[in-house]
Amino acid sequence: MSYDQIALPDVSGLSVGILGGTGPQGRGLAYRFARAGQRVLVGSRSAERGEQAAQELRELLESGPSGNQDEDSVTGGDNVHASQADIVIVAVPWDGHGATLAALAPHLSGRIVVDCVNPLGFDDKGPYPLRVEEGSAAEQAAALLPESRVCAAFHHVSAVLLADPAVAEVDLDVLVLGDDRDAALHVQALATRIAGMRGVFAGRLRNAGQIEAFTANLIAINKRYKAHAGIRVTDL
């Protein structure tokens, strides 16, 4: 079946939680989902910082070209707060990824959890992928959250483009990985809620490592070409 023939579920009524919602990636995703009309729960290690980020997002939405006029659509708190959402995105730093998820496991039980963490190191030659014992951040999440429906996605979206209200469409495909087909379809649908994006199924979780690591290549591309690069899948 071609891309257009695979029916995606309606996720417009689902809430989206962001663990690590005060970082650039989490903040950018929170903004785009809220702008698309999703209810968003911003989480942080510190409830105060989570609330503050939510307040800043509400102000950004009120001042900008948002499809979301509901003041209550963005709330903030600690990561437990964000874990109450229907779909929970993991946007925490790799350092602390395992400990954060292990502590939240009871709260994330039964939920769709979307890991977008890229385990990268940096030295004087630039970025490079870190070796992860479980194979990838996503597989580490799956190992720590056996009661959750773990997918991986949103690795390659530029935080700069996400956060810029002047960018109307974010022109790229989101690669979605997962062993739970229904959960992956929901994540694909969630990606399409952001204007310009498609959600493309790109394999099982055991093939997530190279998608995470590919972010190092995008950083190299951005440096060489002064770009905010993403990818499109051709022939779809």
Added chain:
Amino acid sequence: MSYDQIALPDVSGLSVGILGGTGPQGRGLAYRFARAGQRVLVGSRSAERGEQAAQELRELLESGPSGNQDEDSVTGGDNVHASQADIVIVAVPWDGHGATLAALAPHLSGRIVVDCVNPLGFDDKGPYPLRVEEGSAAEQAAALLPESRVCAAFHHVSAVLLADPAVAEVDLDVLVLGDDRDAALHVQALATRIAGMRGVFAGRLRNAGQIEAFTANLIAINKRYKAHAGIRVTDL
């Protein structure tokens, strides 16, 4: 600098050798480079099979919409024959990759060598990346060929599309990796010789592993969507 502002060298006069030129990927690349007007040297473990593949390519070029009318533009032989080219593409199976390159090292000295090999395993769940001690096939090549200028590229091109004379343009970007900037620029230029392709610099060789492994994701995409998927880099 933007993509268009980075000047690429003129490689139209350079010959292209293909190690493993009788496999689907090697054969498809040989066809496209010959069609673009490059002189092509097809190599195989067996000189007879290499000559036969070259003969078949010449017949295909004569019957099709080729820019290459020169009968001598495609020659075949063993892998030593192909190693005489200015730019030598490694398109051998992963199983045997190291042994083949080690034996050819003296012949490849000083040349630009382009590894396009994807170390993948397959089981009942589909493809998955194999762990490579050196980090990637390309880094293995670089370790075995210290006197060559090793790059990596052409991992994601569909052999089906390459080999189909009815396909006028192969719609994708070729990610080029390498630590030798001048060599990488030549490989980028070589990619642009195939109609529809761009050659995009995507980092150092130490970031080649995930590009090779990404082929497993493209196979998953092809299976799900009945496609011959490649990628385009956005914002370039």
